[in-house]
Amino acid sequence: MPQPHRDLASPLPSHIEPPDDPERPASLEEVAGVPSDAQVAAYVRGNLVKAGVVLVVVMLVLGVLGLYFNAELLSATAWVLDQLGLAGLAAVLFISDAFCAPIPSDFTVLVIAKSHLNQYWYVVVPGLALWSSFAGGVAWFLGTKLGKTNWGQRWFGRMQASHHHAYAARLGKWGVAIGAVTPVPYSLTCWVAGTLGLRLREIFWVNLLRLPRFLAYYLAFAESDALLRWLTW
Numbered sequence: 001m002p003q004p005h006r007d008l009a010s011p012l013p014s015h016i017e018p019p020d021d022p023e024r025p026a027s028l029e030e031v032a033g034v035p036s037d038a039q040v041a042a043y044v045r046g047n048l049v050k051a052g053v054v055l056v057v058v059m060l061v062l063g064v065l066g067l068y069f070n071a072e073l074l075s076a077t078a079w080v081l082d083q084l085g086l087a088g089l090a091a092v093l094f095i096s097d098a099f100c101a102p103i104p105s106d107f108t109v110l111v112i113a114k115s116h117l118n119q120y121w122y123v124v125v126p127g128l129a130l131w132s133s134f135a136g137g138v139a140w141f142l143g144t145k146l147g148k149t150n151w152g153q154r155w156f157g158r159m160q161a162s163h164h165h166a167y168a169a170r171l172g173k174w175g176v177a178i179g180a181v182t183p184v185p186y187s188l189t190c191w192v193a194g195t196l197g198l199r200l201r202e203i204f205w206v207n208l209l210r211l212p213r214f215l216a217y218y219l220a221f222a223e224s225d226a227l228l229r230w231l232t233w
Contacts, residue, residue, distance in 0.1 A: 023063040035170050043167045046184040053185060055217065062110075066225025077114040086117065086124070090131055097135035098142070100187040105132055106217050112220035121218060129214035133207040136176070136190040141193020164211060168192040173203045180209035 035043065041232065065073045089108045094105040108128055111119055112118075168175035168189045179189030193203050 029197040030179070030198040031125075035167055040167060040170055044171075044178060047184055051182040055220055057228065058106075059220050062114075062221055062224035063227060070225065073114055077111050078116075080111050081115045081117070090128065093128060093132055094135045096133055097132045097187050097190075098138040100185055100191070105186065109214055109217045110221050113218050118222060121222070125214050125218045126211060130208075132186070132210045132214065136180070136186055136203075137200065137211070138209050139187040140189035140194040140198075140200065148190040169196060172196060173198055173206055176203045177209055180206060180208075181213045184205075186210075 010136070013107055017174070038120050055061070062073075079223050081089070089111060090101055093108045094107055098104045109125065112121060116213075160168045171178065171189075173193060175184075175189045178184050179186040190207075191201070
């Protein structure tokens, strides 16, 4: 029995960009909604640029706060640390990076940078980065075990609503690398890697990219006010 097919001349869905040449028929990737190579390259470039912009903006904001509201900023981070403790911060980080919770993992780095724990940053920050990598491994494990269950599909359906899902699936382990160093949800990329059947050893080393990201963000947060003083001197 002939299979129904899509008329390639009909308009593409709104989430698929039309081809640059209107005379060229849409590719199979475009019709299926799978990102093309060009779209993937643009996605990677865009998120790397976004990561840099976000870091610069956060540095400037923290620099201004450090110059004019330093006592209030230190008081706020001290209050958070008093309420949660280091174990509580680690728990927040785990929930964020294992279960796609709407809490930026960099929040924990900010608290470390602007509290008395900055005296031990060379131990605490790498430790939290490795803990984050472990949480990503948990997200991968959940993807392998629960991704095809009814419960997992309901949970995963929330993630699929994000356009990041299609790109993470297209990139595979390199999607995990993008999630490890850019604003793309890290737990989402790890979960997708699990549902795709990627083995843990395939994503182990890219998971460790959390370490340079955490160190870079810590140094940016810790030295933001000093940098702003230097720029405005």
